[in-house]
Amino acid sequence: MDKKIIYEYDRRNRELFTQQIENNSGCIVNWAFFSKNDNNYQLPQGTKSLFIDISSLFHSEDRADIIIPLLEALFNATSDGAEIHYIVESQYAKTLSDYLYYRVEGIQSLEEKIGIELDEINNIVDIDNDKFNTIMSHFSYQLFGNQIFKDRFKEELIKYRFFNRIGCQPIFSVLICGASGIGKTEVARILHRELSPNEPVIKINFGNYSTQDALNSLIGSPRGYIGSSKGELTDKLQHSKSKVILIDEFEKAGKPVYNFFLQMLEDGRFTDSLGREYDLNKYIIVFTSNMSKENVGQYIPPELRSRFSCKFSFGLLSKDEKEAYIKYKLKQYSEQIMKSYGNICESDLENVVSIDVSKYQNIRDINNEIMRQLAQSLYDKIVDNNGEGS
Known part of the structure; x- marks a missing residue:
């Protein structure tokens, strides 16, 4: 035969x-x-x-x-x-x-x-050193505040690139704690944009799960289970080539999920509810949580904490860092607005935003205020020339 x-x-x-x-x-x-x-x-x-x-x-x-x-x-x-x-x-x-x-x-x-030509390398391990340094430079420029973290993060990635290539560390994982809206999820989003800008983001938010059924929601229900469905993580892995996974509000996951990640971070792979194996070699997984560093031990067991490649607590941005963020976002929005609306020029965008940063601790709120002021200043000009009746 x-x-x-x-x-x-x-x-x-x-x-x-x-x-x-x-x-x-x-x-x-x-x-x-x-x-x-x-x-x-x-x-x-x-x-x-x-x-x-x-x-x-x-x-x-x-x-x-x-x-x-x-x-x-x-x-x-x-x-x-x-x-x-x-x-x-x-x-x-x-x-x-x-x-x-x-x-x-x-x-x-x-x-x-x-013999088809596949996409260019989209993982942090196999890119050459010049591209790695370029990505780290972009990462540092786009992530505001927390300079100690950025320096440590690069050091840990360098170590990961070395040890992954000799088969010793399949996954790079980082746990980031701190208040809401200070840039934790941006760590994953920036890396995703640098490595796989055209792919869907792989994001799991445990705030959307019930604690009791979180593991089934993540990797699917077993065969024969009433209400059986595919898992969100497995589905997103099948539909995106991104090698960056964002796990948000991780403190809400619960013990079964913690045990799942404990094994997955050790082995670099996992098996879903239908017995299909997923290899996560060369993936970066960013776990974020709104809990303070003092409360980490109340939620995440020590054996799982020891599996993370890097652990850090983000602090609030300083006045100078918040002002630098405003300049960065204004430049970003200005380029997008001028590209989208032919009747808007650079002079229209000058001095249209004025924000007292002392009123804001959360950069997400600062961003909302930037958008509000831009819309308030430019809306009539955009509608008059691209308007509803045209």
Whole structure:
């Protein structure tokens, strides 16, 4: 009984490899289409290779005794004149290999096989040193206040880049505590923008979860569970190539979730409720919490605290730091406004914002006030020229 090579693929590269296969006289078909036609299918004239996608076999909770006979039949299929290959989404590759270990010779990358050029490096480990230093410079410029943290953060990332490359530290994790609106979540957002600006942000907010059911909400409910659903984390990992995860309001997670992250930070991987494994090697996970550093021990157990690569408590911004933030946001908004509205020029934006920073401790509130004053000053000019009746 001959064994087959299975080619796994990242579903986010679907458009790329489909185009490449078609350009090389290939054809992709779903396993259901192939099997229903019972060898009476008609391939496009000149087809040299046929790629049978068996991913949808694993989309539901079908039992192995149903899936295995279907796979056996597909593995015995023949096609006149076209070489047959079997492809599957990467998250199902291990399950497939486990089901038909006696028929699977190995799992290889479909993207590598057909020679498509993948996106540039999007993780903090594999970028070269020049790009790393550039990102750290941008990071320091865009994150206001907490200079000690920024210096320490860079040092810890340098250590992580070294040890990850020798297989000793799969994930970089940082726990940041402090009051709301002082830049904690910006740590993750800045890194995401620098590494994967065109990808969806991977953010989990435990303030939106019920403590009792938080773990199921995170990685999905077990099979047969009433109200079973996929997990938010697993779903977002499947739909984003970003290697930065933001975990917000972590103190609200609860013991089952703490135990989950305890194991995940140690192993660099986790298994969801359906048995699918996710490898988080080279990921950065930023955990944020509004609790003070004095209260960390009341929420997060010591064994989990010891797993974090870096722990820090953010302080409030000084007067000079808040004023620097206002200048930064005004420059950012000015560029966006002038680009979006042709009738707004630089002179229209001069001296339209005046803020007494002593009234604000929270930079989120400062940002809201900047936006309010800009809108108040420019709204009539924008409506008059781009208005509602045009």
